Amino acid sequence: MSETATATHATGAVEELKKRPYVVVFVVLAVVTLVELSVYSLGLPHLETIIILVILATVKASLVVAYYMHLRYEPRWVALIPLAGLALVAVLVAALTATVAH
Amino acid sequence: MAHPESVGEGEEEHHGSPWPVIIAVGMGVAYVGIVSGSIPLLLAGVVIFAGGIGGWIHQDLQRPSSPFYGLAAAVESRLPRVSARKLGMWLMLATEIMFFSAIIGASWTLRLRTATVGLPTFQGPWATPNQILNVPLTGLNTFILICSSLTMVEALAAIERGDQTKLRLFLLATLLLGITFLSIQAFEYQHLFFGEGLTFTHAPAGSGVNPLYGPTFYAQTGVHGSHVTAGVLAMAYVTRKAFKGGFTKENHEAVELAGLYWHFVDVVWIFLFTIVYLI
Structure with a gap:
């Protein structure tokens, strides 16, 4: 996570185009993937494993969206588009959870 | 020009x-x-x-490729403008988020329901990681997809600097990495379907695994694989155009849009790998 913090810090608005932390993000993605592979083989209780792995996947996905898909550098309002999709996903998850619990 | x-x-x-x-x-x-x-x-x-x-x-x-602002260019606005094509790509990706959520959500619901309620025709637990699927091989494939995301974004960075040679090299690398991903997935499918006997209707004989495991596995990874295939075709087109000199430092929007789609498919895989293979 410290690499992520550094990467966020490194991208000031001024040097934006010159110094986008593409390689740093790549290294973080590769390391987190290795962590994921070791987490699943640890044999932790199922729920804990699920929680850790979903958090790690969310970290990876956020990095790709923010830096590789340039959402960090777009006008703020562009982020509303994927967020609208995610809002409907939240409704779906809530409905499915209700179905399963029923 | x-x-x-x-x-x-x-x-x-x-x-x-x-x-x-x-x-x-x-x-x-x-x-x-x-x-x-x-x-x-x-x-x-x-x-x-x-x-x-x-x-x-x-x-x-x-x-040559160029940004397109449409009628919005003539309208006064306090919001910073975004190219109409990029907006269209993001809108499509929003629908893709919903599409993949539906497939993953349906599979996950089936998994939970059969574990708790246990429909009589679909008895049996879900397979544990590595029981049927080859997690290390798919871990390698995940790494290949991450590499392809890096080469894609480096291709865009190259043309933003006006570097035609690196643009072509990185696009070609992305294309090849995408094809490698698909080849490994094809090998995996062939092994699972014909070797292990994980089919659309049956789990491997004697494994006791729920028969719904196969169809949900193929539905989730297959839909993703078809998206990678579309991405590879898009990449082939963008690469061809790059080799024809169709992109310049100022006009290269197609590279960016193909990249958006490519990275999105990578994001989907990040979740699919976790949900289908590791949990």
Whole structure:
């Protein structure tokens, strides 16, 4: 996570185009993937494993969206588009959870 | 060539392309074919669709890529503008988020329901990681997809600097990495389906695994694989255009848009790998 913090810090608005932390993000993605592979083989209780792995996947996905898909550098309002999709996903998850619990 | 003052003219030409309409007609005919169960209608639709795509690509390869702001360019606005094409790509990706959520959500619901309620015809637990699937091999494939995301974003960075050689090299690398991903997935499918006996209706004999495990596995990874295939085709087109010198430091929007789609498919895989293989 410290690499992520550094990467966020490194991208000031001024040097934006010159110094986008593409390689740093790549290294973080590769390391987190290795962590994921070791987490699943640890044999932790199922729920804990699920929680850790979903958090790690969310970290990876956020990095790709923010830096590789340039959402960090777009006008703020562009982020509303994927967020609208995610809002409907939240409704779906809530409905499915209700179905399963029923 | 694209001088700034000729951009408006180019936009007019883009506006006049008949090919998107032909593509839409093809999709409509194919859809009617699917709904009515008519194979000839479906095939006719696919042919019109493919012809439309081919015509559009042929037309597009003739001219350089440029951003397009449409009518919004004439309107005063406090919001910073975004190219209409980029906006369209993000809107499509929003629908893709919903599409993949539906597939993953349905699979996850089946998994939870059979574990708790236990429908009589679909007895048995879900397979544990590594029981049927080859997690290290797919871990390697995940790494390949991450590498392809890096080469893709480096290709965009290269053309933003006006570096044609690196643009071509990185696009070619992305294309090859995408093809490698698909090849490994094809090998995996072949091994699972014919070797292990994980089919659309049955789990491997004697494993005791729930028969719904196979179809949900193939549905989730197959839908993703088809998206990677579309991405590889898009990458082939962008790479060809790059080798024809179709992108400049100022005009290279197609590289960025193909990249957006490519990274999105990577994001989907990040979640699929976790949900299907590791949990």
